[in-house]
Amino acid sequence: MKIDASGMHFAELNERVRACEEKDIYIANCVGQRYIGTGLADKEIAVGGTPGNALGAYLNGARIRVYGNVQEATGDTMNGGQIVVGGSAGDATGYAMRGGKIFIRGDAGYRCGIHMKAYKENKPAIVIGGRTGSFLGEYQAGGTIVVLGNHTDGKPIIGNFCGTGMHGGEIYLRCGQIPTKLPAQVRAEKIERLPEDAAELVREWCREFGQEEGAFVNASYFRLTPNSDNPYRQMYTVN
Amino acid sequence: MNMYIQPEYEVIRNSDKCIACRVCERQCANLVHSFDSETGKMKADDSKCVNCHRCVCLCPTHALKIVKSDDTYKINANWDNQTINEVYKQANTGGVLLSSMGNPKPYPVYWDRMLVNASQVTNPPIDPLREPMETQLYLGKRAAKIERDEQGKLKNTLAPQLKLKVPVLFSAMSYGSISYNAHESLARAAEELGTYYNTGEGGLHKDFYKYGKNTIVQVASGRFGVFKDYLESAAAIEIKMGQGAKPGIGGHLPGAKISADVSETRMIPQGVDAISPAPHHDIYSIEDLRQLVYSLKEATEYKKPVIVKIAAVHNAAAIASGIARSGADIIAIDGYRGGTGAAPTRIRDNVGIPIELALAQIDQRLRDEGIRDEVSILVGGSIRSSADVIKAIALGADACYIGTAALLALGCHLCRSCHEGKCNWGIATQRPDLVKRLNPDIGYKRLVNLVTAWNHEIQEMMGGMGINSIEALRGNRLMLRGIGLTDTELNLLGIKYAGESM
Ligand code: SF4
Ligand code: SF4
Numbered sequence: 001m002k003i004d005a006s007g008m009h010f011a012e013l014n015e016r017v018r019a020c021e022e023k024d025i026y027i028a029n030c031v032g033q034r035y036i037g038t039g040l041a042d043k044e045i046a047v048g049g050t051p052g053n054a055l056g057a058y059l060n061g062a063r064i065r066v067y068g069n070v071q072e073a074t075g076d077t078m079n080g081g082q083i084v085v086g087g088s089a090g091d092a093t094g095y096a097m098r099g100g101k102i103f104i105r106g107d108a109g110y111r112c113g114i115h116m117k118a119y120k121e122n123k124p125a126i127v128i129g130g131r132t133g134s135f136l137g138e139y140q141a142g143g144t145i146v147v148l149g150n151h152t153d154g155k156p157i158i159g160n161f162c163g164t165g166m167h168g169g170e171i172y173l174r175c176g177q178i179p180t181k182l183p184a185q186v187r188a189e190k191i192e193r194l195p196e197d198a199a200e201l202v203r204e205w206c207r208e209f210g211q212e213e214g215a216f217v218n219a220s221y222f223r224l225t226p227n228s229d230n231p232y233r234q235m236y237t238v239n
Numbered sequence: 240m241n242m243y244i245q246p247e248y249e250v251i252r253n254s255d256k257c258i259a260c261r262v263c264e265r266q267c268a269n270l271v272h273s274f275d276s277e278t279g280k281m282k283a284d285d286s287k288c289v290n291c292h293r294c295v296c297l298c299p300t301h302a303l304k305i306v307k308s309d310d311t312y313k314i315n316a317n318w319d320n321q322t323i324n325e326v327y328k329q330a331n332t333g334g335v336l337l338s339s340m341g342n343p344k345p346y347p348v349y350w351d352r353m354l355v356n357a358s359q360v361t362n363p364p365i366d367p368l369r370e371p372m373e374t375q376l377y378l379g380k381r382a383a384k385i386e387r388d389e390q391g392k393l394k395n396t397l398a399p400q401l402k403l404k405v406p407v408l409f410s411a412m413s414y415g416s417i418s419y420n421a422h423e424s425l426a427r428a429a430e431e432l433g434t435y436y437n438t439g440e441g442g443l444h445k446d447f448y449k450y451g452k453n454t455i456v457q458v459a460s461g462r463f464g465v466f467k468d469y470l471e472s473a474a475a476i477e478i479k480m481g482q483g484a485k486p487g488i489g490g491h492l493p494g495a496k497i498s499a500d501v502s503e504t505r506m507i508p509q510g511v512d513a514i515s516p517a518p519h520h521d522i523y524s525i526e527d528l529r530q531l532v533y534s535l536k537e538a539t540e541y542k543k544p545v546i547v548k549i550a551a552v553h554n555a556a557a558i559a560s561g562i563a564r565s566g567a568d569i570i571a572i573d574g575y576r577g578g579t580g581a582a583p584t585r586i587r588d589n590v591g592i593p594i595e596l597a598l599a600q601i602d603q604r605l606r607d608e609g610i611r612d613e614v615s616i617l618v619g620g621s622i623r624s625s626a627d628v629i630k631a632i633a634l635g636a637d638a639c640y641i642g643t644a645a646l647l648a649l650g651c652h653l654c655r656s657c658h659e660g661k662c663n664w665g666i667a668t669q670r671p672d673l674v675k676r677l678n679p680d681i682g683y684k685r686l687v688n689l690v691t692a693w694n695h696e697i698q699e700m701m702g703g704m705g706i707n708s709i710e711a712l713r714g715n716r717l718m719l720r721g722i723g724l725t726d727t728e729l730n731l732l733g734i735k736y737a738g739e740s741m
Contacts, residue, residue, distance in 0.1 A: 014537055034530070039467045039538035057534040060467040073521055076534060079466040092521040096462035098506055114520045115461060119506035139461075139516050141507055167512055237334030238659060239325065239584045 002026045010034045010052065017045065027051075032071070037064050041081075053090075056083045059100060072109070075102050078124065084208055088130065097124040097143065101201070105209045107151060108132040110159065116169060118142025127205040134159030137224070141168040146201055148216055149174045162186065163224055171224040172198050178222055187227050192220050242327050245310045248290045250283035256302035257281055263294035263303060268661040268673055291654035293663035325584070336584035339657035339667070341484060341576045341621055341643055344588050348576075349595035349728070350627045354737055356718045358705035365702040372698040373708040375404050375433075378475075378637055379544045379568045381612035398568055399544050401475050403638055404433030405694045406628060406709050409686075410573075410619045410640035411457050411477065411548070413439030415492050415501045415513065416580030416657070417646075418674040419446075421666045424649055424682030426450035431687050437640075438464075440479055440490065440515060442504040448472045455546065458535065460489055461515035463505040467538065475569070476535050477546040478528070480519070483577030483620040486550030486591045490515035491581070496660050498669040525561035532566045544568035551575060551597030551620060552590075556604035563605055563614045571640065572597055574620025578643040580667055581658035594620040595634065599732045602635025602714055611714075625696035634732065635714040648689040649682045717741060 001022045005013050006029040013033045017025055023044055027036065030049030037045050037055060040062035047055075047066045056064050057076040069087035073095060080099040088106035096115045099122040110133035113126050117140075124143040130151035136158050137145050149157040157175045163186040173179065178188050194202065199217050206213045250271060259281055264272040269287045272294065274280075288305065295303045312320055325336055358364045365372065379400035386394040409425045422444065425436040430453045437455040442464015447454070451472035458465050459479040470476055481487070492501075492513040502509040522528050532545050547562045548571035549555065555572060562570050574594025579587065598618050605611040618631050619640030628639045647653070650664040657667030665677030697709070706712050720737040721729050729736060 011537075011541075018540070035534050035537040038534060039470070041467070053530055054534045058465070058467055058470065058538045073530065073534075076521065076531075077462050077465050095521045096465070098462075098466065111520050115516065117463075117507050119502070119508065122506065135520070138520060139514060141511070141514070165514065165516065167514060168508065235335050236337040236583075237328050237332040238656075239328065239336035239338050 002028055004028050005030045005033055005049065007031075008033065010036075014038065017043070037062055056081070059083065061100075069106075075100070075126075078102070080122070086209070089128075091133070094124065094126045097126070098122055099124050101204070102126045103205050103208050105129045111135045111138065113137045113140060113143070113145045113171075115139040115141060116143035116145070118169060125201050127201050129205065129209065131155055131157045132159070134161050135164065136162045137166055137169070137171050138163065139165040139167070140171070140226075143169045144172070144198060144201060145169070146172045146198060146205075147174065148202070148205070150211075150216075163226070166224070166226045167228075168226060170198075173222045173224070174216065174219050175222060176220070182224070185227050186224050188222050188224050190220060191223050194221060242331060244324050244327055245308060246285040246288060247308055248288050248305050249285050249308050250288055250294075251304045251306055252281060252283060253302045253304075254280070256300040257298075258300055258302075260299060262297055262299060266293050266297050266663060268663050268668075268670070289654045289656040289659070290652075291656070291663045292652040337581055337658050338584040338587055338655060339579055339581050340653055340655040341578045342588050343655065346576075346593070348621075349593055349724075349732065350623070350630050352721055352723050352728075353595075353630050353732070353734065354720045354722055355626070355629055355633070355700060355704070356720070357703040362705045364705055365707050367695075367698040367702040370702070370707060372702055373710075374406055374694055374697055374701075375402070376406060376638060376709050377402055378615040378617070380614065382610075399542055401435065401544055401569075402433075403435070405690055406632060406638040406697065407432075407622075407690050407693060408434050408455070408617065408638060408640050409436040409645050410577075410642035411437035411439040411455075411479065411482075412580070412642060412646075413441030413457075413463075413492075414444055414504050415439075415441040415496055415669070417666050418662075418668055418677065419444065419500065420674050420677040420679045420682065421646070421649060422447060423679040424677070424686060425645065426453065427679065427683035428686035428690070429453040431683070432690050434690070435474060437477060438473075441492070441501065441513075442506065443469050443472065444500070444504045457548075458531070459515050460517070460519040461513065463507065463513060463515075466506075470535065470539050470543075473543065475544045475546055476539070477548050477571065478531055478535070478567075479548050480522070480528070481548065481550035481552070481573065482579065483550045483573030483575050483591055483594070484579035485582040485586045486552050486575070487517060488583070488586055489517040493581075493660070496669050501669060525565050528562065528567075529565040536566070546571050546617065548573060550577075551592050551594050553592060555592070555597040556600040559601040559614075560604055560608055560610070563608075563610045567614060569615045569617055569637075570601070571617040571619065572601060573640075574618070576621035577619055578621075578646070579657075594618050594631075596728075596731050598631060598636055599634050599716075603733055606714075625693035625700070628693065629697055629700050629712070630719060632709065632712050633715050633718045634734075635716075637713060644689070645686055648685045649677060 010033040032052040034052035039058040041060040043062040054073045059078040059081045061080040063082045065084045067086045072090040085104045089108045091109035092111045107130035108128045127146045377400040380398035383397045429436040440459035456473040494510045546569040547567040575591030615637040618636045622639045662668040719734045
């Protein structure tokens with residue numbers, strides 16, 4: 001079903017998406033409507049135009065494809081499903097994600113993947129084609145973030161304070177040099193071969209966006225992991 | 240350096256009464272008591288005692304008492320024993336001091352400096368035994384627009400409401416910080432009382448989804464256990480921005496407390512620390528808060544009220560005004576005496592303001608701005624009795640959250656060592672042998688007893704004032720008078736001094 005979103009308030013648009021009995025929905029002329037796909041489980045939504053903040057919040061298994069850019073807080077507290085972004089993403093993408101996957105062809109903003117967590121088979125993943133801003137993976141507790149550095153503006157692949165408070169999960173950065181200004185809780189090691197689950201994520205990204213796998217899969221990466229599972233244990237004295 | 244710190248409390252055993260049954264030994268998770276096979280007598284290691292009174296209560300011959308040690312450093316009004324000991328502890332370890340439960344310092348308790356009115360002669364009291372005395376109330380937005388459909392009938396434009404039979408709810412305590420049996424007791428009591436308990440930020444155990452219509456689920460910065468089913472199961476959703484015991488900082492549940500069950504509920508691996516960052520890193524403004532409020536409303540199709548909880552801090556009134564405009568249905572304010580499962584001592588004891596002052600200021604500010612009906616106000620942070628509830632409502636609250644009082648009903652003895660995870664009363668622990676000491680069949684009844692008793696007292700005090708509905712007491716500050724307060728305090732509370740007439 002096609003929904004023309006022009007001039008429509010987000011509450012009405014989202015109500016129509018929820019009420020739609022067909023599985024496949026195409027939202028045309030999206031102009032910043034927020035919360036599209038919130039909490040949905042079994043829909044396939046494609047969006048033309050630019051959706052607003054909190055696209056796919058609490059997403060519970062549905063698949064969302066956006067041809068252009070997305071704004072802030074995409075996939076907030078997402079639980080399952082997939083969001084594919086043909087352009088770039090704004091800040092706080094994948095905040096507290098606990099399942100599902102987000103693929104971004106271009107760049108992502110600040111505070112991406114904060115407090116992602118994993119539990120048993122729920123293992124969230126974000127793959128960013130270009131670069132990303134500061135605070136990537138802050139407080140990360142689980143899951144996988146991959147940044148492919150396929151950008152051309154010459155800026156660093158990540159910003160500052162990557163992985164502050166990180167206590168689980170892993171971040172892979174496709175770059176030749178170890179990023180500067182990593183906080184003490186983060187351990188960085190150079191790897192010549194991606195582990196299979198990360199390699200599969202990269203392959204999926206390549207398939208989504210029609211990229212040659214070789215340059216991305218067979219590259220050296222820096223892998224960031226937390227130094228300890230309990231970064232704060234030593235900090236306290238019982239009073 | 241031998242920096243022995245004398246224990247604060249001593250275990251005194253009456254050897255004439257003690258029959259060496261070793262109950263105390265088995266009951267104490269801190270391993271204070273032991274049996275000396277050579278002498279055939281019990282011994283005690285005072286240095287391990289947290290003064291939780293478990294042994295005192297269970298000793299069959301009442302042979303035990305715990306007394307404050309009279310050992311002291313040279314008396315010094317500035318450097319008291321505790322202050323000195325804290326310096327020693329930190330010099331020994333380099334650690335941040337960690338405490339639990341509410342602020343124990345002797346700050347003024349404003350509830351105790353307010354007196355309640357009663358009718359005499361001209362406006363006769365109402366007898367609650369004879370006349371209906373309504374303590375039922377609703378929480379949520381009142382500011383509904385009057386709209387009519389084509390037939391001229393009223394359209395229902397009322398935002399979702401929470402119905403309470405009593406003006407008391409159980410405040411947020413996470414599974415993890417407290418035990419399964421404690422949660423079960425709270426959930427069942429809330430159901431029987433017609434009120435709500437609050438999951439705290441640790442997710443909702445799968446066994447407790449069935450209490451959903453009496454459950455408030457929390458969404459905090461760590462978003463533990465938050466997903467569609469969790470949000471949908473609940474009667475209301477609370478966004479935790481702050482907590483009275485530790486305003487401005489996040490939470491940290493040590494990996495040792497993340498048992499298999501807690502790990503499943505929080506959806507994080509077992510044994511790994513559960514860290515809630517200080518801010519929600521996606522909320523840096525009222526606009527960002529509004530975004531989270533509406534994403535939760537969208538996720539639950541606008542069927543559930545959204546509560547925003549903040550700690551009582553200096554600018555609480557201005558912040559509350561922002562929250563009232565963010566789309567939230569209810570504001571919860573937590574005062575600086577509120578409890579916690581663990582907080583840095585310095586923050587617990589020095590950060591935030593009394594709930595009484597924050598509440599008075601927030602209610603006034605929302606009224607002045609004409610937006611008081613946009614939100615209901617819930618207060619917590621050491622509501623200790625029905626009298627505190629009455630005073631809070633007269634100051635402007637819609638209803639009260641109780642946490643510490645509820646735990647006391649479950650057996651807590653306020654030993655303030657929840658952060659050690661060895662609660663002998665089976666509350667603030669995940670150790671199965673300790674958890675099973677709290678029987679939820681008994682626990683929930685004690686909670687029901689407590690709140691039912693308070694409700695009777697509330698009805699009696701209301702009747703005394705000539706008020707027959709709790710909603711008519713809300714913000715009725717003429718029912719309060721101050722005692723022992725300065726002009727500034729009276730002004731902030733918006734009440735007159737005892738002896739002043741209307
Ligand atoms: S419980 Fe009482 S009677 Fe039994 S050993 Fe301990 S102090 Fe003695
Ligand atoms: S809950 Fe347990 S550990 Fe905490 S203060 Fe009460 S009795 Fe002590």
